Amino acid sequence: MNRVQLRFTVILIIIGLMVSIQYNTIQTPESRDTRDVWEIRQELSKEMQLHSELLKEIRSANDTLIKYENIQSESPEQALRETVMELREYAGLTDFNGPGLTLVVKPSIESMALGNGISIISPELLTRLINEINRFGSQAIGVDGKRLTLLSPIRDINGETTVNGLPIKTPPFEIRIGTSTMEEARQVYNALHASNIGDDFFIDNLSLEIKDPVSKMTIPAYDQPIDNKYLSEAEKE
Missing domain, CATH: 3.30.70.1880 (Protein of unknown function DUF881)
Incomplete structure (x- = not known):
């Protein structure tokens, strides 16, 4: 096999691989989201609700921390009692x-x-x-x-x-x-x-x-x- 035939054979192999890849891509398309708009809106609503709850928890924790730091400088015992009471309320013990x-x-x-x-x-x-x-x-x-x-x-x-x-x-x-x-x-x-x-x-x-x-x-x-x-x-x- 001379050099020209070798090059021609390599080119044909490359073209064959490209055609094969393109065929497989057409035959097996990527999976698509088949949910309707209402289902997507419901999922989005759930995620937004969760996001809102997380923000609420973060704000509550920050407020508690600021309150604790302010009271601690004046009366550590009072800060501890109030923290314990808040934890009891959160745990459902009151x-x-x-x-x-x-x-x-x-x-x-x-x-x-x-x-x-x-x-x-x-x-x-x-x-x-x-x-x-x-x-x-x-x-x-x-x-x-x-x-x-x-x-x-x-x-x-x-x-x-x-x-x-x-x-x-x-x-x-x-x-x-x-x-x-x-x-x-x-x-x-x-x-x-x-x-x-x-x-x-x-x-x-x-x-x-x-x-x-x-x-x-x-x-x-x-x-x-x-x-x-x-x-x-x-x-x-």
Whole structure:
């Protein structure tokens, strides 16, 4: 094979590779986002809500830090007491008194008319409702008189749905939602009405009544023992 034939062969190989790559690209296009505009808007709304909540947490932490630094220079003991009280409120160890709204979980009218037995709320449905409430914003939540905390388990124990290890009674029962302001209470009210969570209750032969926000309500504090697995008292010097 002379030099001309060798060059011609190499050129043909390069052209063949290029044609093959182009063919594969046409046959296997990159995956595209097939979601419609509404689904994308919903995802964007969730991300914006999360961003807003993170900014709110950052502002709250900065305010607490500034407040602590100001008080610490005047009275370290007072600063420590106020910090402990704020942490107890955040953990749900104190009664909540402020604006909010009440939800009532009841048997659905259709199930009662058909003579079906009263269904208990499942742990999965209750967990989804709590997640919806937390997504829309809340300062405190009480389920059937049981205060929820960040560590509150919602489980099925012997066929009963429990919160903090205590059984939830058969519907009807109340869920109280405490908020920082009346504006936030109205936002939670409107968001729950716009949510499709009510459809999930209907499927389980239950209904969710969302009562109007009120300016004053009480949610009892968490009253169960707290197990500090990772905290210990520092040694006194």
